[in-house]
Amino acid sequence: MSDLLSNLWLGFSIAGHPINLGFCLLGALVGTLVGVLPGVGTVATIAMLLPITFGLDPVGALIMLAGIYYGAQYGGSTTSILVNIPGEATSVVTCLDGHEMAKQGRAGAALAIAAIGSFFAGCVATVLVAALGQPLTRVALEFGPAEYFALMLLGLIFAVVLAKGSVVKSIAMVVTGLLLSTVGSDLDTGAGRMTLGLPELLDGIGFTNVAMGLFGFAEIIRNLEATGSNREIIEGKIKGLMPTRQDLKDSSWPIARGTVLGSILGILPGGGAVVASFASYTMEKRLAKDPKRFGRGAIEGVAGPESANNAAAQTSFIPLLTLGIPPNAVMALMVGAMTIHGIVPGPQVMTKQPDLFWGMIASMWFGNLMLIIINLPMVGIWVRLLRVPYRILFPSIIVFCCIGIYSIDNSPSDVMIAAIFGVLGYWLVKHDFEPAPLVLAFVLGPLMEDNLRRAMLIARGDTSIFITRPISGVLIFISVAMLVLALLPMIRKRRDEVFVESEN
Amino acid sequence: MAEDAQSRPTGGGIFPLRIRGPREFYGGLALVAVALFALWAASDLAGMRGFSFGPGTTPRLFAGLLIVVGAGIAISGLLVDGPPLESYALRGPALVVCAIVVFAVTIRGFRFSFFGLPVRIPELGLIVATFLAYMISVLAAREIRWVESLIAGAVMTAFCVVLFRYLLQLPFPLWPAF
Numbered sequence: 001m002s003d004l005l006s007n008l009w010l011g012f013s014i015a016g017h018p019i020n021l022g023f024c025l026l027g028a029l030v031g032t033l034v035g036v037l038p039g040v041g042t043v044a045t046i047a048m049l050l051p052i053t054f055g056l057d058p059v060g061a062l063i064m065l066a067g068i069y070y071g072a073q074y075g076g077s078t079t080s081i082l083v084n085i086p087g088e089a090t091s092v093v094t095c096l097d098g099h100e101m102a103k104q105g106r107a108g109a110a111l112a113i114a115a116i117g118s119f120f121a122g123c124v125a126t127v128l129v130a131a132l133g134q135p136l137t138r139v140a141l142e143f144g145p146a147e148y149f150a151l152m153l154l155g156l157i158f159a160v161v162l163a164k165g166s167v168v169k170s171i172a173m174v175v176t177g178l179l180l181s182t183v184g185s186d187l188d189t190g191a192g193r194m195t196l197g198l199p200e201l202l203d204g205i206g207f208t209n210v211a212m213g214l215f216g217f218a219e220i221i222r223n224l225e226a227t228g229s230n231r232e233i234i235e236g237k238i239k240g241l242m243p244t245r246q247d248l249k250d251s252s253w254p255i256a257r258g259t260v261l262g263s264i265l266g267i268l269p270g271g272g273a274v275v276a277s278f279a280s281y282t283m284e285k286r287l288a289k290d291p292k293r294f295g296r297g298a299i300e301g302v303a304g305p306e307s308a309n310n311a312a313a314q315t316s317f318i319p320l321l322t323l324g325i326p327p328n329a330v331m332a333l334m335v336g337a338m339t340i341h342g343i344v345p346g347p348q349v350m351t352k353q354p355d356l357f358w359g360m361i362a363s364m365w366f367g368n369l370m371l372i373i374i375n376l377p378m379v380g381i382w383v384r385l386l387r388v389p390y391r392i393l394f395p396s397i398i399v400f401c402c403i404g405i406y407s408i409d410n411s412p413s414d415v416m417i418a419a420i421f422g423v424l425g426y427w428l429v430k431h432d433f434e435p436a437p438l439v440l441a442f443v444l445g446p447l448m449e450d451n452l453r454r455a456m457l458i459a460r461g462d463t464s465i466f467i468t469r470p471i472s473g474v475l476i477f478i479s480v481a482m483l484v485l486a487l488l489p490m491i492r493k494r495r496d497e498v499f500v501e502s503e504n
Numbered sequence: 505m506a507e508d509a510q511s512r513p514t515g516g517g518i519f520p521l522r523i524r525g526p527r528e529f530y531g532g533l534a535l536v537a538v539a540l541f542a543l544w545a546a547s548d549l550a551g552m553r554g555f556s557f558g559p560g561t562t563p564r565l566f567a568g569l570l571i572v573v574g575a576g577i578a579i580s581g582l583l584v585d586g587p588p589l590e591s592y593a594l595r596g597p598a599l600v601v602c603a604i605v606v607f608a609v610t611i612r613g614f615r616f617s618f619f620g621l622p623v624r625i626p627e628l629g630l631i632v633a634t635f636l637a638y639m640i641s642v643l644a645a646r647e648i649r650w651v652e653s654l655i656a657g658a659v660m661t662a663f664c665v666v667l668f669r670y671l672l673q674l675p676f677p678l679w680p681a682f
Contacts, residue, residue, distance in 0.1 A: 052672055168580070169528075172535055172573045179542055179566040186549075186559035193559055194545040217600060224596035224644055391649070392656045395641035398600060399634050402607040403664055407674050415608035419601050426597055430590045431531035453557045461555025 008130055011358030015366050020063055023056070024363045027064035028370045031071020035088050036079050036382045040397060042072045042088065043439075044216035046333045047208045048404035050340065058341035059356050063363040065337055069330050070122065070313045070364065073273055074371045077114040077306050078382055082107060085386075090273040090309040093281040097294060097301030109243040110302050111379060113251050115372050116243075117307035121259040122368030125314035128263055129321075129361050133350060136322035140347040143323070145454035146465050150475035152325060152444045152451070155269025157479040159328075159437045161486040162275045168487075170437045173428075177438040180205060181445025188453070200413040207336060209405060209414050210442055211329060213421025214428075214435040216401045220394050221426045243299075251303035254284050258304035262311030267318050269327040273309040280308035314364055320345055321357060325444070329436060332443035525586020532578030539570035599644035607637035612677065630669060630676040634661045 014020060034045045046065055053061035076088030081098035094114065101110040143151070160170040183194045184204025195201040243251075261283060262276040284304040285294045294301050317334075319327045324346030326332040338345050343353065350357045375382075405415050425435055459465035467473045523529045542563060549560025608614070613627030628636070638657040642648060668674050 051668075051674065054674075055672060168573065168577055169531075172532075172570065172577055175566055175570045175573055176535065176538065179539070179563065179570055182563040182566060188557075189550075189559050191549060191559040193549055193563055194542060196545060217604065221593075221597045221600050224600070224646075225593045391642070391645040391647060392652070394645070395603075395638045395653075395657070396660045398603055398641045399607070399638050399660060399664065402604055402637055403630075403634065403668055403676075406608070406611055407668065407676070410612070410675070412608040412612060412614060415611075416605060419604040419608075422604070423597060423601060426592075427534075430592065431527045431534075432587075433531060449562045452562070457556055 003134070004130060007354070007358050008362060010354060011130070011360075011362030012365075014059065014355050014359030015063065015363035020060055020359065020363060021366060023060040023064040024067050024367050025370055027067020028071040028074075028367050028374060030064075031068040031073075032075035032078075032371065032374055032382065033385070034068065035072035035075020035077075035091075036385055037388075037393065040393075041215050041219060042069055043211050043329045043333065044219070044397075044401065045072075046330060046337075047212045047216065048400055050208060050333065050337055051404055051407040053337055054340065058338070058343060058353075059359045061337060061341060062334065062356065062360050063367075065334060066317070066360055066364060067367045070310060070367060071371055073306075073309045073313050074115065074118055074375050075382065076309075077118070077302075078111065078375065078379060079386060081110045081114065081302070082379075082383055083386055090277050090313075091306070092274075093277050093305045094302055096281070097296070097298045100295065100297035101299065101302065104297050106297070109247050109299065112243045112376065113247060113299055113303050114306040115375050117251065117255040117258065117303045118310040119368050119372050120255055121262060121307035121311035122314060122371075123365060124259050125263055125266070125311045126361060126365045126368070128315055129318055129364070130358070132267075132318055133322055133357070133361070136318065137347040137350050140323045142471070144469070145451040145458065146469050146472040147475070148323075148325075149448055149451040149455055150466055150472040150479070151269070151323065152448045154475050154479045154482075155319075155325065155327060156437070156441055156444065157482050158268055159440045161482050163434045163437050165432055165434055167483075169433050173433055173435070173438040174441040177441025178445045178448070180210070180438075181442045182449065187446070187450055200411070200417075204446075205417060205442075206409070206414055207332060207443060208408055209418040210421050211333065211439060212401050212405055213418040213423075214425040214439060215329070216397065217418060217422025218425025218429065218435070220397060221422060222429055223390065223394065247299050251299050254280075254300040254304035255307045257283065257287075258307030259311045262308030263315045265308070266312030266315030267327075269319055269325060272316055272328040272330075273312040276308040276312035277305035280304040310368075317360075321349055321360075322347055325447070326440075329439045329443070332439070335443070523582060525581040525584055526589045527581070528584070528586050529578050529581025530589065532574045532576070532581060535574030536571050536578065539567040539574060542567040542570075596644045599640060603637045603640035603644070606640055607633050610636060613681075627677060627681045629679045629681065630665060631661055631678055632680055634664050 015024065030045070030049070034040050034042060046068055049065070049068065053064065056064070072088050073090055076086060076091035077094045077098065080086045080091040080094035081102050084095050084099040086092040086095055098110045098114065101107065156174050160167060160174060163170040181204070183201055185191065185202055186193055192202050258280040261280050262273070265276040265279060266272060281301060281304060284300045285291050288294065288298070288300060316327050316331055319325050320331045320334060324344070326335050326345075335345050343349060343356065401418070402415055405418050406412065408414065428435055455465055456463070465472070466476055546560050546563040546567070549563065550558035551560050551564070552558055609625045610628040610633040611630065614625040616623055635657055638660055639653065642653040642657070665678065669676050669678060
């Protein structure tokens with residue numbers, strides 16, 4: 001315990017350094033901006049800003065990038081409530097009740113509850129990351145290749161199960177991501193794999209290019225198709241930022257439940273903030289005495305999901321910092337940021353770079369405090385930003401993405417690869433394929449292959465190693481069980497559909 | 505059911521099965537095609553050596569899996585009714601891609617051979633490349649306001665130059681060099 005406190009103290013002394021506070025503020029500001037603007041996602045932004053962190057020291061760079069991530073969760077709720085447009089995928093459910101509240105003239109209360117819930121969740125998650133860091137790191141040291149492989153498999157299965165839409169299609173995306181990740185030099189032999197004779201592909205397809213294409217460019221192409229969205233901005237001054245006593249009473253339990261749920265879903269590989277907010281909304285609706293109020297301005301429908309997404313955004317750092325496994329696309333970009341600075345994510349970060357580890361964790365608390373200050377009194381400014389028309393916004397995003405990708409390696413071909421993935425992303429959406437599992441698989445692919453090969457070498461080609469080793473066996477068992485559970489209702493539904501048809 | 509089959513004669517005689525879920529069917533087929541292409545591209549790589557993996561083992565493993573899953577999706581498109589194909593926009597995507605590619609080839613110049621003819625695109629530098637890419641992207645929108653876009657493009661270019669070249673000191677060529 002005293003260990004934890006002294007570590008946290010170290011963290012706070014580093015994060016509290018004026019320069020790092022500045023980076024934290026900058027990250028929170030950019031994050032809020034990104035969250036507010038629809039069509040600019042977190043993944044694309046962090047990818048765009050990677051080159052900006054080249055010159056910074058690693059602690060500052062990571063503090064800033066982390067700030068963007070959880071800042072976006074805050075900003076997304078603002079537009080959901082005031083404009084009924086989710087700025088981020090994580091605040092889609094906040095629209096349902098938050099905007100209703102705003103229509104009833106309670107925008108202030110909704111915004112305040114969202115901010116208070118997020119702040120509370122952020123604080124709890126900060127402590128959780130700190131507390132779980134050490135024990136999990138110790139577990140990680142016990143991990144051999146078989147365990148790592150099994151854990152990553154579990155992560156991919158989670159991503160499949162938690163993704164929207166068809167389970168089989170998500171599996172297809174995972175496999176596609178794995179296949180794409182094998183392009184480039186082989187780790188053991190150095191042989192160029194599936195490079196089609198192009199020297200540009202020898203280093204493999206860069207993750208930032210894939211992320212930028214699938215999440216940045218594809219999103220723009222798709223938005224261009226949408227017919228003029230009606231943005232009904234709540235006009236007039238937002239009054240009564242302070243929620244009433246009744247509001248606070250109504251939302252205290254949803255905030256607590258959302259925090260717990262979000263923290264758990266954030267740690268799980270393949271989970272994350274989006275899933276957490278949906279899960280929390282569903283839970284609050286189930287638990288409510290009068291579920292009919294949901295969708296008509298129930299404050300619980302704002303408090304729960306907003307706490308959950310913020311908690312999840314922060315706890316998703318746990319697998320990255322302790323096991324070195326990124327649980328979602330944003331964390332995969334953090335791997336990229338760490339690698340640029342020569343840090344290999346994993347259990348050794350905590351021992352070798354304690355200032356980085358604890359500084360980043362403590363900065364999350366500072367960041368959450370700043371976000372409350374940025375968000376509540378400055379809401380008007382953020383809303384005004386929404387009036388920037390998309391026809392000005394999207395060419396700026398394209399140009400910024402291009403420069404960002406180019407500057408990472410000074411490579412024009414990277415920019416073209418991103419364009420190809422932009423078109424691919426557009427096609428995927430048209431066929432109801434989800435890009436998120438593909439990206440996660442793409443990131444985990446090389447790690448999985450490496451661990452699979454090592455495990456097979458150690459076991460002399462005996463595949464039963466994955467089942468006979470206890471930790472790995474349990475992980476594989478959970479993966480298979482999850483997959484079966486996810487597939488069962490689909491099979492049952494198919495059968496129902498067949499029955500329905502035969503009756504006609 | 506019978507009426508439905510008549511109203512859509514695409515199934516009919518040659519194909520005993522009607523495509524009931526075209527999004528699934530063509531989506532799955534495309535994945536199978538990708539997997540087959542990967543198998544072909546990886547065909548020169550060595551496979552297993554005893555119990556250690558060769559460079560070609562994993563790509564083939566994943567490609568094989570993708571064929572199975574993709575074929576499954578395609579077959580489900582034959583058996584289960586699904587939504588129709590969405591129409592694709594052409595102008596928007598084409599212009600966005602064009603803007604990106606123009607930026608890529610002009611920022612530092614680009615050489616390639618087109619059917620044996622060497623083509624050399626000159627280096628235009630950050631300022632021109634950014635502005636060009638911005639203006640081509642503008643064309644992708646439904647509604648184009650020239651004056652507004654020209655001003656916004658110039659502002660964005662200036663912002664990028666200040667941010668990337670001066671604040672971040674990244675080594676971009678600023679001006680065209682021939």
